[in-house]
Amino acid sequence: MRTPPLTRRAALGLLGAGLAMPSLARAQEAWPRKPIRLIVAFAPGGATDVQARLIAERLSAQLGQGVVVENRAGAAGIIGTEAVAHAPPDGYTLLQGTISTHAMNVPLYGSKLSYDPGKDFTPIIRTTTGYNLLVVHPGLEVRDVPGLIAYAKRNPGKLAYGSGGNGTSTHLAAEMFKTMAGVDLLHVPFRSTAPAATALTSGEIQLMFDTSVSSLPLAREGRVRALAVTSLRRTPAMPDLPTVAETVPGFEMGTWNGLYAPPGTPRPIVDRIEAATRAVMQEPELLARLATLGSEPFLAGPAEFAEFQQAEIRRWTKVVQDARITMD
Numbered sequence: 056m057r058t059p060p061l062t063r064r065a066a067l068g069l070l071g072a073g074l075a076m077p078s079l080a081r082a083q084e085a086w087p088r089k090p091i092r093l094i095v096a097f098a099p100g101g102a103t104d105v106q107a108r109l110i111a112e113r114l115s116a117q118l119g120q121g122v123v124v125e126n127r128a129g130a131a132g133i134i135g136t137e138a139v140a141h142a143p144p145d146g147y148t149l150l151q152g153t154i155s156t157h158a159m160n161v162p163l164y165g166s167k168l169s170y171d172p173g174k175d176f177t178p179i180i181r182t183t184t185g186y187n188l189l190v191v192h193p194g195l196e197v198r199d200v201p202g203l204i205a206y207a208k209r210n211p212g213k214l215a216y217g218s219g220g221n222g223t224s225t226h227l228a229a230e231m232f233k234t235m236a237g238v239d240l241l242h243v244p245f246r247s248t249a250p251a252a253t254a255l256t257s258g259e260i261q262l263m264f265d266t267s268v269s270s271l272p273l274a275r276e277g278r279v280r281a282l283a284v285t286s287l288r289r290t291p292a293m294p295d296l297p298t299v300a301e302t303v304p305g306f307e308m309g310t311w312n313g314l315y316a317p318p319g320t321p322r323p324i325v326d327r328i329e330a331a332t333r334a335v336m337q338e339p340e341l342l343a344r345l346a347t348l349g350s351e352p353f354l355a356g357p358a359e360f361a362e363f364q365q366a367e368i369r370r371w372t373k374v375v376q377d378a379r380i381t382m383d
Contacts, residue, residue, distance in 0.1 A: 096135025267349025
């Protein structure tokens with residue numbers, strides 16, 4: 056059977072497609088042609104911000120363009136995270152996502168959440184993992200977790216704990232502790248961990264499940280007293296510090312960060328950012344800096360990162376439901 060000849064329109068279409076493919080390839084090869092924004096959905100000085108700046112500085116060298124951190128804080132990270140979900144998928148707007156923005160917020164806000172962590176983002180690479188420290192003001196006369204629990208039970212509702220905002224890891228860690236230890240604590244939310252830590256050192260609040268990035272330096276300086284670490288195992292950064300789980304069996308609170316792009320970002324761009332970030336995360340100077348902050352590499356590419364995120368959503372949905380935590 057003879058193949059019919061191409062119509063003029065079909066021939067022009069094939070010609071156009073052939074011309075467009077090299078153009079698209081050249082455009083992707085040329086990326087990046089201008090500075091890249093890395094949105095941090097929390098205030099400057101907090102744990103997420105500090106890690107984002109450490110990575111961004113080194114990514115700039117890897118990619119040949121500036122990677123500029125832009126803070127858009129508010130509403131447990133929702134404001135900045137939503138901005139990235141609606142940004143053009145051209146590789147010039149990225150997000151430093153966290154356990155709060157892409158896992159905890161789902162059960163906390165439910166249908167009120169203005170973005171879908173699974174559908175409204177392109178996961179690029181999971182970067183770091185860390186933990187929180189249970190720290191108290193030095194003036195509080197408790198020296199360990201059993202002593203804190205006993206004090207809180209003698210003074211229900213009188214101890215105030217700070218957090219980096221409603222729905223953040225510093226908030227949910229304390230709520231888990233309240234439920235599992237059977238104590239009543241007063242929550243005082245801040246815009247990020249940095250002002251919360253300042254309030255703790257000044258005595259405005261009495262305790263906090265602070266991020267290691269923020270609290271380790273303060274503990275070493277004696278400005279706060281560290282009682283325990285929230286990971287299941289003791290940390291090399293403070294090997295003599297017990298875990299909360301040694302007093303409250305089963306208690307565990309880990310944190311993580313990763314890079315996301317808007318949905319529909321071309322795969323060649325995603326692959327290049329992933330490769331550049333993997334190279335950055337092998338630099339000895341960065342690894343040493345992260346270690347001093349109680350953080351370490353926790354690398355996973357797009358597919359594994361997406362699966363991990365869904366598992367985290369399931370995990371924190373159970374925690375929120377069991378503790379009956381709401382954002383109303």
